[in-house]
Amino acid sequence: MVANINEIQSAAAALLNEGKVKLVLGYRVRGNDRVPAFVTQADQVGCLAYDSACTQNLAAYLRKGEVRSRMPLAVVARPEVMRSLMLLTAESQIAEGQVTVLAVDEQGFHGVLDLAGTAKLLNEQYARIAPDSSLMEQLAKIEAMTPQERSAFWSEQFEPCTRCYACRAACPGCFCERCIVEMNTPQWISTAAESHGNFAWHMIRAFHQAGRCVECGACQDACPQGIPLMLLNHFIAREVEREFDARNGYDPQAEPVIGSWKQDDKQEYIR
Amino acid sequence: MSNLYQPTVMRIASARDEAPEIRTFRLEFTDDQYKQDFYKKYRVGMFGLYGLPGAGESTFCVASPPTRTDYIECTFRRTGRVTAALQDREAGQTITFRGPYGNSFPIDQWKGRNIIFIAGGIALPPVRSVIWNVLDRRSEFGKVTIVYGARTVADLVYKDELAQWEAMDDVELITTVDPGGETADWKGKIGFVPTVVKDSAPSPEDCVAVVCGPPIMIKFTLPVLTDLGFAAGDIFTTLENRMKCGIGKCGRCNVGSLYVCKDGPVFTVEQVGKMPQGDL
């Protein structure tokens, strides 16, 4: 548990007492697990906890009707979650005044911020979040494979997918009212848990993360089948930065990466 | 044991447009065995799954009565992938069918009693099969009253049959359209179905009511019938839950412990009242 957990609790209590928020979204301890906590009364703040095991991205709740109806609310947010909030602001899913941030990281609590303040903190303190080095190593290994090997590698990874869409449900960036996989006139992506449907689903899910993924890891944690989604996500984020010099979730006014353009975007591969 | 999901192939004998986006198919069996099995089981109120390979299956009632044994009919609105694909089929082409499934209106128990049919919009088809079944056995029943309403004159379905019922001496037909939905030559009533039922004040004396329509119509018609003195056990309706299998497996139509596809779709208002209302 972070050392100044009391400060998170008292900040949450103050927000609730002053009527600034109707709900505090945070974490609580349950056995060996950390699970989301929905605190609506100042006298319940004692359950709020935070440590490095709190990996869920609570920003994903902001598209749930039952949670949105309790805005304004406060979210206990580590840097990745703050980035999700910036992204949701840029994508017009939330606005200043609806969400207050209780900023945390592994060192502890860093104060109560509005969305503008969160943007400032992110860019000053967390401008560079180093990606997991083992992820980069694995990716390098895959990229060194032949196309045949890469194809076989991913077929094996996608094989156990049951299409429960837990990856989508856990992701704050997946805020579409109706997902492309549920569009049926025509049915673009097979809903059957078979090789071609699974491949199409994972390609399109990853592609739709271009400009959105903040690499919080919630999708991979949520996947019951252990599919290494973060390899795809990290790859996409890396390419987006390399090609368009864009890093997702740092600018609440950013234009969407896919959906905007520059005249001098690279095109060396186009004949 | 055989494949329950294997449909039979039906030929479209004729197709006609009833109203904007609403179409009726008259279907002939291409498999005699299936036809025989169908008529052994079929009673009014039952439904089937109509489909087109490549598009899927949709659930609608069988809109023709079991007293018509040369064909079955279905009437449906274009709302999604399957209904659109089905509506694009023409006479002479084929579609698939599985059924009949579900329970039925207990019309044998209604012998000698008066019956009032109340329907709104696209919900006339499930009622129509009962109406024709009753009319085909006219002498067994008492007074027959039909109240049918739609938003506009154009939205009324089975216009020819409305004229036939109108012309029958032993049937009282009341048609109505919502205010603003009338045309210059409209001769029926203008007003919402619940109001029209209230104004016509049918007697609950030895009478059963069959009510089918959009939820909003049902919601406002039931209190009218109750006020008139109809018992909840004498008012029948059908539930139109979403279904996939039609045979009590897929779990989609569950309301409480009921499978609407097996225990329904026909329920009395008394039965509906005991269901968890939030799941309807």
Added chain:
Amino acid sequence: MTQATTQTETKAEGFEPRIVAFVCNWCTYAGADLAGTSRLQYAPHVRIVKLPCTGRIDPLFILKAYEGGADAVLVSGCHPGDCHYTSGNYHARRRWTIFRRLLSLAGVEEGRLFFSWVSAAEGQKFADLINDVTAQVKAAGPFKHNPARRQAW
């Protein structure tokens, strides 16, 4: 020499590739038309799917082509600045840039996915492009490791 040998080995006898081309109506399709009316010879392996604009070419279309067994996909539209709808091709270019990299990671290598700008005046460029793409795909052989391919039901 080694590379040449491998290519001959993987290349099926009498292999006629199936190539799906998604093109825009205003430039590349007109360019293809010009190639035709100018009686330019080009390989017959390309099945053209015409769309109003490259902006309409969803990555799903590309996946669908591979799903159906395409050996390669070609996507082509108006040169930058020439889009009939002002910016459709700029939008498309961003998508392609990412999506082709993703497909490459998944096992769809460069020689299975081609992009080009062909204007209405470039009948010759279109013919050359098709000939070159066809030759490359022929040399590469059937797309046996196509990860998107629909398996038999």
Added chain:
Amino acid sequence: MKTLEATKLADLAAALTAAGYRVIAPCQRGDQVHLECYQAGKTLRADVIPVNSAKDALFPRSEVIGRYRFEGNEFETVPVAPQAGKTVLLAVRPCDAAALAPLDAVFNWDYKDEFYNAHRDATTVVALACTAADDQCFCTSVGGSPDSTANADAVLRPADGGKRFILESLTDKGQAIAAAGQAVLTEGQAQADPPAQVAPAFDSAAVTAWAKDGFDSPLWKELSLACMGCGACAYTCPTCHCFDIQDEATRREGVRLRNWDACGFGLFTKHAGGHNPRHDQASRWRQRVMHKFAYFPERFEMLACTGCGRCGRLCGNGMSIREVCSQIEQAAQAGVK
């Protein structure tokens, strides 16, 4: 008595494979253990409860239930028969075996489902008695036990401190397994290890009783707040059996598929016309719990939960049946409606 050295579980799988069985067993996959088809070289893990349940073998996540061909505007339907090969569920937990009862019930209560029954008839269940349980296990709260042999054709009981298993055949199908695996089994004596201690987590009768009048309880909103509406719990649940039917076709031919579906999905009950009876996650979560503890028992006189604990183990948001039922029991005791 027939015994099997603990290290020889994979050898038994190999022997059964050689005898023509499709062997579904707990296999190591990355850092997880999945129930999947055994192949030479795979590591078997009897010490971990697999991520997925045994239902996959009887009710596959996608199954062809219809076929057709197109000729211009016309089509022709093609009969399909279930593709059910001789299968053994090797070393599945008693909670997975117990789940066959509710599956049998729903797939046979009225119409008999040919596909499920074909798989069921072709399947032999070799259960593995549990000698250890984790904090999510709750079989004893829903009428099961860690050494239950319900629905099993044979049972492997860990013995001599985990050094070997005792194989007990309970049916003819189970005898056939013992015969097919004869080469790797030995005849001898062994002392069965005591079954796992699974402390009761809640009283399911109290939950069922509360649920009878609990439909309109405001508690559901609170209990379901953390649910994000994915289908992971339903898809790994050994008893969840809801499905969807979808067509997949090219211009020439196609199939009708039965795919898993889940009541937790927003589109599950949504009508084509737009009306959705279960319009929020609270009503969908309520359906999940009520179906298992109220509706299913009312209809089939058994619970649709076997206490495997998978939902609690995998849900990062803590939406576990175990915890929710405990909360319901507490509410019932406190007189909360």
